[in-house]
Amino acid sequence: MATLKDLFSVSRFYDLTFFTDHSVDNLSGHVESIEISETPDIDLFIPEKIILLTTAMIFKDKQKDMPEYLDRLKAAKVAALGIKTGRFLGKLDQSVIDHGNKIDLPIFYIPDHYSLGSLLHQFSNLLWEDERNKILYAFDVQRNFAELLYKGADIIEILDLLSKNINSPVVLLNHFLDLRATSSNFSQAGISEKELVANIILEREKTKKSFGTFLLHLPDGRKQSIHISKVSSNDYFPNYLVILNSDTLNYPVVKFIVSQTVLVLKFTLFKEKQIFTHNQTKKQDMFYEMLRYIEEDALPNRNWLKDNRKEFLNISNYYQVILVQIDINNLVHKTARYLDELNQNIDEWLAIHLENYLSNTIYFKDNSKDMFIIFIQDRQGGIEK
Numbered sequence: 001m002a003t004l005k006d007l008f009s010v011s012r013f014y015d016l017t018f019f020t021d022h023s024v025d026n027l028s029g030h031v032e033s034i035e036i037s038e039t040p041d042i043d044l045f046i047p048e049k050i051i052l053l054t055t056a057m058i059f060k061d062k063q064k065d066m067p068e069y070l071d072r073l074k075a076a077k078v079a080a081l082g083i084k085t086g087r088f089l090g091k092l093d094q095s096v097i098d099h100g101n102k103i104d105l106p107i108f109y110i111p112d113h114y115s116l117g118s119l120l121h122q123f124s125n126l127l128w129e130d131e132r133n134k135i136l137y138a139f140d141v142q143r144n145f146a147e148l149l150y151k152g153a154d155i156i157e158i159l160d161l162l163s164k165n166i167n168s169p170v171v172l173l174n175h176f177l178d179l180r181a182t183s184s185n186f187s188q189a190g191i192s193e194k195e196l197v198a199n200i201i202l203e204r205e206k207t208k209k210s211f212g213t214f215l216l217h218l219p220d221g222r223k224q225s226i227h228i229s230k231v232s233s234n235d236y237f238p239n240y241l242v243i244l245n246s247d248t249l250n251y252p253v254v255k256f257i258v259s260q261t262v263l264v265l266k267f268t269l270f271k272e273k274q275i276f277t278h279n280q281t282k283k284q285d286m287f288y289e290m291l292r293y294i295e296e297d298a299l300p301n302r303n304w305l306k307d308n309r310k311e312f313l314n315i316s317n318y319y320q321v322i323l324v325q326i327d328i329n330n331l332v333h334k335t336a337r338y339l340d341e342l343n344q345n346i347d348e349w350l351a352i353h354l355e356n357y358l359s360n361t362i363y364f365k366d367n368s369k370d371m372f373i374i375f376i377q378d379r380q381g382g383i384e385k
Contacts, residue, residue, distance in 0.1 A: 002130045004029045004080055004106065007051075007123060015111050016082070019097045022106040029079040029106070034123045036116045040069065048077035051123060053116045055087040063089065067099040074103045082119070084110040138256050141165055145260045155268055159183040162261040166254050168245045172265070175237040175345055177201055178352050189244050191224060200226070200242070213246055229258055231265045236338055237345045239269065273344070280347070283312050283364040287375055312362050314377040322374040346372060 004027035008016060032049040035042075040058050052073065059066050073081060081100075085092055092107075100107040110119060148158055155172060163170050163183035171193075172180040177200060179193050186193070199216040207214065216224040227246035232238035241262060243249070290313070293300050305313070326342065328334055343365055350363050354374070363374045 002031050002127050003027065004031060004051075006130070007031060007126055008108075010126065012122070017109050019083075019092055019107045019109055020100040020105070022108075027106065031079050031123075031127065033127065034120045036120055041072075043072040043076040043078075046076055046078070049079050051080045051082060052078050053082045053084075053110065053119060055084045055089075055116070057088040060088040063093040063096055066093075066096045070096070070099055070103060070105055070107075074105050078105065080106040080108060082108050082110045084112070084114065084116060086112040141257050142260055145264050149264050149267060152271075153264075153268070155181040155265065155272075156184065158261060158264050158268060160185075162257060165257050166243065166249055168243055168249065170244065171196065171242040172231065173197065173200075173240040173242060174348060174352075175232075175234075175239065176349060176352075177240070180239065189224075190222070191218065191244075195219075196224075196242070196244075199224070200228070210240075229262060231262050231269070233266055233270060234341045234344070236333070236341050239265075241265065276347070276351075280364040283362050283375075284366060284373075286312055287362075287364070287373065314360055316378045318379040320376040322376070324372040324374065325370065350374075 005024055007013070008024050008027060030049050031051055033047060034051050034053065035046055036053045037046075038054055038057050039045075042052070046052070056066070059069070070081070083089065083092065092109075097107065110116070144161060145158075148161060159170050159172060159181055160183050163185055169186045169189040170183045171186065172182075174180050177197055179197060182193065189196070191199075195218065196216075199218060200214070203214045203216055204210060211228050211230055213225065213227050216226060218224060225245060225247035227243045227249075229241040229243075230238045231241045241258070243254075243258070289304065290300070326339075326346075328339065331338070331342075347365060350372070354361060354363060358374070358376055359380060360377045361374060362377070363372060365372050
């Protein structure tokens with residue numbers, strides 16, 4: 001989105017000077033459109049963030065009424081007011097200028113050689129050029145994400161591209177708020193991964209919301225603005241894309257980039273899930289094949305032993321099995337969709353946390369028996385815990 005500074009920095013507008021104490025260096029307002037009006041109640045009909053051009057003919061001989069007019073423009077969030085004083089006012093009263101300064105409404109002088117229509121077109125062309133550049137940039141971003149998709153990029157590569165485009169660190173969390181991945185520049189965030197997650201949990205509990213913009217209050221007194229977006233094809237257990245320093249971002253552009261990122265991440269997460277499911281099936285096949293060898297008191301096939309030792313199997317003289325079933329009677333939702341997503345999330349939780357409790361262990365979901373099987377491949381304590 002163009003700013004007042006962008007427009008007034010253009011050399012062709014060197015003779016547009018400010019009545020108020022504003023200058024190119026201290027302009028910060030954003031501009032979305034330009035309007036011309038001589039209507040006294042124009043504030044009722046205009047959008048926000050406009051530059052309003054006028055001759056102020058309605059205030060000829062009664063500039064004392066202008067401060068109230070300026071107040072209404074300020075309330076309507078007008079970005080700046082341009083007055084062609086030479087046509088009707090002649091000179092702008094100092095009281096009007098002082099009031100513009102008081103309410104921080106930039107008021108600039110339009111010389112007589114400008115027609116309001118031509119100035120509107122010149123400003124508008126700059127705004128349209130800005131929009132055109134945004135569209136071209138959006139196409140470029142879309143192409144870059146499409147290339148990542150075709151190349152089979154991993155999650156970190158996707159986060160890095162997002163981070164590069166918005167110039168801010170980003171993080172992907174799973175439904176349990178476990179860290180899945182961060183962009184490579186996360187070290188610049190000024191906050192540790194553990195500290196970030198802890199503060200997100202705290203703020204979500206405080207605000208009772210899962211997505212949107214949050215302001216984290218860090219223990220050292222600093223504040224960190226973040227934006228959380230939903231990333232998942234799941235209805236009940238989404239992942240979370242966290243953008244840091246969200247208060248510094250240009251949201252019309254960032255919103256598009258984030259939407260592209262979410263789309264690519266959804267596909268990548270789905271692909272990873274398919275690979276994960278395939279590996280879980282291989283574990284299940286290995287487990288039941290091993291049971292068959294035990295029941296038949298037979299030696300495993302050498303190739304089978306070699307392949308499974310490489311991927312999953314640990315040769316041991318001691319094995320234990322834990323069977324885990326979900327008590328659906330205590331679930332809030334009991335639909336097939338919910339149960340399927342719940343099983344996926346149990347899968348993911350076990351993949352991340354099981355090794356914290358039990359080492360040298362594999363697990364898988366046996367869909368035929370509707371249970372999880374945890375296969376412990378050596379003697380170890382702490383199982384009851």
